[in-house]
Amino acid sequence: MCGIAGIVNLSPAHDPPSLPLLRAMAGSIRHRGPDEFGVYRDRYAGLVNTRLSIVDLSTGQQPIANEDESLWIVFNGEIFNFVELRVELESHGHHFRTHSDTEVIVHAYEQWGDDCFSRFNGQWALALWECHKRRLILSRDRIGVRPLYVSEKNGKIWFGSEVKAIFADPSVERRIDPRGLDQTFTYWSSVAPVSVFSGVEELPPASIRVYEKEGKKYEKIFWRPSYPVITAGNGGTRKRMSMNEATEILREKLMYATKLRMLRADVPVGSYLSGGIDSSLIAWMGRQAKEGTFRTFSIRFEDSEYDETRFQQLMASRLDSSHSDIVVKRKDIARIFPEVIAHTERPVLRTAPAPLFLLSSLVHDSGFKCVLTGEGADEMLAGYDIFREAKIRHFWSKQPGSKIRPMLFDRLYPYLARSPQQGKGMALQFWKRGLERAGLPGFSHEPRWTTTSSLKRFFSDEIRSAVSSENVPSPLESLPAEFSRWDPLAQAQFLEVVTLLSTYIISSQGDRMLMANSVEGRFPFLDSDVMEFCNQLPAEYKLIGLDEKHILKKIAKGIIPDEIINRPKQPYRAPDAVSFLVPDAPEYVGQQLSENVLAKTGIFDVKAVRGLYEKCRALGSETAREGVLSNSDNMALVGILSTQLLHTQFIDQNISHPPGGEIEFTTTVDRLSAPSH
Amino acid sequence: MLQEEIGKQIMQFMRKNFLFDEKKTLGENESLIASGVIDSTGILELISFLEQNFNLKFEDHELVAENFDSIEQIKKFISKKTGN
Numbered sequence: 001m002c003g004i005a006g007i008v009n010l011s012p013a014h015d016p017p018s019l020p021l022l023r024a025m026a027g028s029i030r031h032r033g034p035d036e037f038g039v040y041r042d043r044y045a046g047l048v049n050t051r052l053s054i055v056d057l058s059t060g061q062q063p064i065a066n067e068d069e070s071l072w073i074v075f076n077g078e079i080f081n082f083v084e085l086r087v088e089l090e091s092h093g094h095h096f097r098t099h100s101d102t103e104v105i106v107h108a109y110e111q112w113g114d115d116c117f118s119r120f121n122g123q124w125a126l127a128l129w130e131c132h133k134r135r136l137i138l139s140r141d142r143i144g145v146r147p148l149y150v151s152e153k154n155g156k157i158w159f160g161s162e163v164k165a166i167f168a169d170p171s172v173e174r175r176i177d178p179r180g181l182d183q184t185f186t187y188w189s190s191v192a193p194v195s196v197f198s199g200v201e202e203l204p205p206a207s208i209r210v211y212e213k214e215g216k217k218y219e220k221i222f223w224r225p226s227y228p229v230i231t232a233g234n235g236g237t238r239k240r241m242s243m244n245e246a247t248e249i250l251r252e253k254l255m256y257a258t259k260l261r262m263l264r265a266d267v268p269v270g271s272y273l274s275g276g277i278d279s280s281l282i283a284w285m286g287r288q289a290k291e292g293t294f295r296t297f298s299i300r301f302e303d304s305e306y307d308e309t310r311f312q313q314l315m316a317s318r319l320d321s322s323h324s325d326i327v328v329k330r331k332d333i334a335r336i337f338p339e340v341i342a343h344t345e346r347p348v349l350r351t352a353p354a355p356l357f358l359l360s361s362l363v364h365d366s367g368f369k370c371v372l373t374g375e376g377a378d379e380m381l382a383g384y385d386i387f388r389e390a391k392i393r394h395f396w397s398k399q400p401g402s403k404i405r406p407m408l409f410d411r412l413y414p415y416l417a418r419s420p421q422q423g424k425g426m427a428l429q430f431w432k433r434g435l436e437r438a439g440l441p442g443f444s445h446e447p448r449w450t451t452t453s454s455l456k457r458f459f460s461d462e463i464r465s466a467v468s469s470e471n472v473p474s475p476l477e478s479l480p481a482e483f484s485r486w487d488p489l490a491q492a493q494f495l496e497v498v499t500l501l502s503t504y505i506i507s508s509q510g511d512r513m514l515m516a517n518s519v520e521g522r523f524p525f526l527d528s529d530v531m532e533f534c535n536q537l538p539a540e541y542k543l544i545g546l547d548e549k550h551i552l553k554k555i556a557k558g559i560i561p562d563e564i565i566n567r568p569k570q571p572y573r574a575p576d577a578v579s580f581l582v583p584d585a586p587e588y589v590g591q592q593l594s595e596n597v598l599a600k601t602g603i604f605d606v607k608a609v610r611g612l613y614e615k616c617r618a619l620g621s622e623t624a625r626e627g628v629l630s631n632s633d634n635m636a637l638v639g640i641l642s643t644q645l646l647h648t649q650f651i652d653q654n655i656s657h658p659p660g661g662e663i664e665f666t667t668t669v670d671r672l673s674a675p676s677h
Numbered sequence: 678m679l680q681e682e683i684g685k686q687i688m689q690f691m692r693k694n695f696l697f698d699e700k701k702t703l704g705e706n707e708s709l710i711a712s713g714v715i716d717s718t719g720i721l722e723l724i725s726f727l728e729q730n731f732n733l734k735f736e737d738h739e740l741v742a743e744n745f746d747s748i749e750q751i752k753k754f755i756s757k758k759t760g761n
Contacts, residue, residue, distance in 0.1 A: 610697075630717075
């Protein structure tokens, strides 16, 4: 697990990449890999790697090359099936010098070219450099677990695991891209290839991008989530296997995926425990995979409405694990929020990443570099409320006049049933919006996207006119041809993966918060084999009635405590805007939301934000319940504050040169002074 | 109270609490929910304001979208309730 970065000159007119600049690029992402620093340089390319040593501690240093040193790689991530691939490659006559998965990629590319990536089961962001042909190959894993950004100008390419590596070159212009902001305030995040920075692209998940000399380039997407097509004969799903069979197969696949992630590491692997079924099951499977002490880590909250301590402790004692936790308070969230945004490198509408930053810090301080988590289960097996909500709206849409059908919302959101009639009729009105569009792409996500889009009323006139004149790409424009022939649940799952899992859950809440403290996350539910299997399952095996993750509960039965299996799903959340409204809130909050700073940044309407802040301050207090602020006000305040912080740290200042960020390369391959090949 | 005056007070409340701008305005018939100006918690804020400001108490069956989804609807409903 590592960070990568580099510069490639497609035009010979440019000077060779300078070592001090390559050092600065590596230094800006040293948190991703503080153990070793490697560089490769020739006349046209400079590649760097910051290494977090997990596999092949003694010989896995990067950069690594093929036999004749014509193909070089810097790599961030893990190829979990590298052992099997190596055997296959050796049978084709390839010779290996190390025991690392990195070297397997080099030979796999030699052997299979661009087709090699679909053979990898893993999580990666990498750059391959064919030095004689002057070809740069960039690639990212299926879901985009590992980040990769790229920028190009005048025949020069910059790439990096994080944007700050690209911004380490002072000649790169740093500006906000209004399209990225527009997407953030619609989908909760920018969606690759758009980022929130002008001229910086996020390489899309499952992509291969190849730059060749003389400015030629091409891009391929080698994988997308795919689901069974509904045909008249199959009633919507292929029921080739019974529920019991499917349960058994998924159990085995998950066990194997977890085992790979436990054992293919030369350092100990721990596990997160949230208190829910996903991480509990993964932790249990991890426990089975390896003998000895098992370490687990949890977040607790001072705010009882978010706290899951009881369930975490229940599972930790079932596992007999050595368990550590941290208790997160509102003021902790406010204190670390600027640092969190420095790592997410994009605005967020929720503070939920912040506790995960504190958790990875606990893992790091406990001497661990690697953890399993349950991330991905909700997307693969339909755990989120948005899937159930969409199902009810679909059902309702068939009889929009019905008073009975929408009563199902009481089951989904019990607070509706509990609350006096007040608001209920109105809440239903909210879900009734767009009911007539049932069956059209995006139906499942319309309530979320519409609600979030309303926050754009806080945009300044300048941003508003910039986005109205620019074409903001929508994920609905690039759907697979067969999308509308999938089950409505599958359609919703696809959109959730593309717009939220890849962009926010596995990034802002995942990789970025883990790697901020040099911890690698491993996600068995995102194993390529597990994902393929889940995607091919009939919808009703995942969501039966309104019972979410049905098949997973069957697997968990008898393994994890019934109390955890049967508890109502509690979405992971943290105190949001209230965290910033306490009387002794950090100074930056008031500063960032002051007239001066808002006006200087120019992204938001000063008056509107001041009005919102005053309203929130009047309602919020040390003990105020989260519910005193509406969902919209909560998201607006967090979104605005995080955007402001992002602007300050990345545009006004240049975060890419952190104090103490200087590094010295421990592995250097410098061919500039050597005779050229 | 005249409908016009009711409408003015509601608009003032909307500006202060949802639009955050004295100059911004809403169409009389614009749907507050569909336009995203108000979410489900926002509705509670609005209803509490109306009850307090106009000294009213709404019955359960009255709390339906037909009565509250636009300034025009609210105006009519409040006038009816207050007997104007």
